[in-house]
Amino acid sequence: MTETLPGTFPGTLPEAPPVRPVDRGTFRRALAVHAAGVVVITAQSQGVPVGLTATSFSSVSLDPPLVSFYVDQGSTTWPWLGQADHFAVNILASDQAELAARFASKGVDRFAAPTRWSPGPLGAPLLRDVSAHLVCLPYETVDVGDHVLVVGLVAEAVLHGSGRPLLYHQGRFGRFIAHP
Numbered sequence: 001m002t003e004t005l006p007g008t009f010p011g012t013l014p015e016a017p018p019v020r021p022v023d024r025g026t027f028r029r030a031l032a033v034h035a036a037g038v039v040v041i042t043a044q045s046q047g048v049p050v051g052l053t054a055t056s057f058s059s060v061s062l063d064p065p066l067v068s069f070y071v072d073q074g075s076t077t078w079p080w081l082g083q084a085d086h087f088a089v090n091i092l093a094s095d096q097a098e099l100a101a102r103f104a105s106k107g108v109d110r111f112a113a114p115t116r117w118s119p120g121p122l123g124a125p126l127l128r129d130v131s132a133h134l135v136c137l138p139y140e141t142v143d144v145g146d147h148v149l150v151v152g153l154v155a156e157a158v159l160h161g162s163g164r165p166l167l168y169h170q171g172r173f174g175r176f177i178a179h180p
Contacts (some may be wrong), residue, residue, distance in 0.1 A: 042125040043084035053104040065154040065156040070147040088124040089134040094164035097173035
């Protein structure tokens with residue numbers, strides 16, 4: 001014999017209470033305790049170098065080799081970056097907090113001195129002194145909430161060093177210190 005819950009009929013489930021998303025401030029504070037690696041995404045669009053800092057970078061797949069990052073739909077850089085036929089992921093080293101802050105700033109020429117860069121094999125700007133470069137071809141973009149998920153197919157990967165990564169935590173850039 002099947003037991004029914006009070007207030008329900010046999011074969012039905014009780015109605016779930018409405019779920020409300022957490023408020024924006026609480027959500028931001030909760031995410032701030034998660035440390036994230038820092039990259040700068042660069043591209044050349046209509047002959048102009050463009051770039052932005054991202055902390056949402058992630059590997060997606062080994063076969064095929066895919067990576068992803070999110071960009072705010074309101075970003076002034078996204079329309080330019082979204083038009084590019086390829087982009088570079090510059091994985092920042094622990095001593096590159098100023099570079100990350102520069103590419104996260106509005107109203108500055110991100111590629112002017114002191115930024116050091118050179119064009120990559122396909123033309124995307126490659127930042128100097130980073131831990132690694134990934135040159136990617138656009139694979140897929142998906143609107144997700146107020147952001148765009150950008151997935152890239154990795155066409156080239158160059159490792160420059162295995163030094164410590166730059167991290168973003170509690171609203172600040174910092175370094176990782178490994179314990180033995």
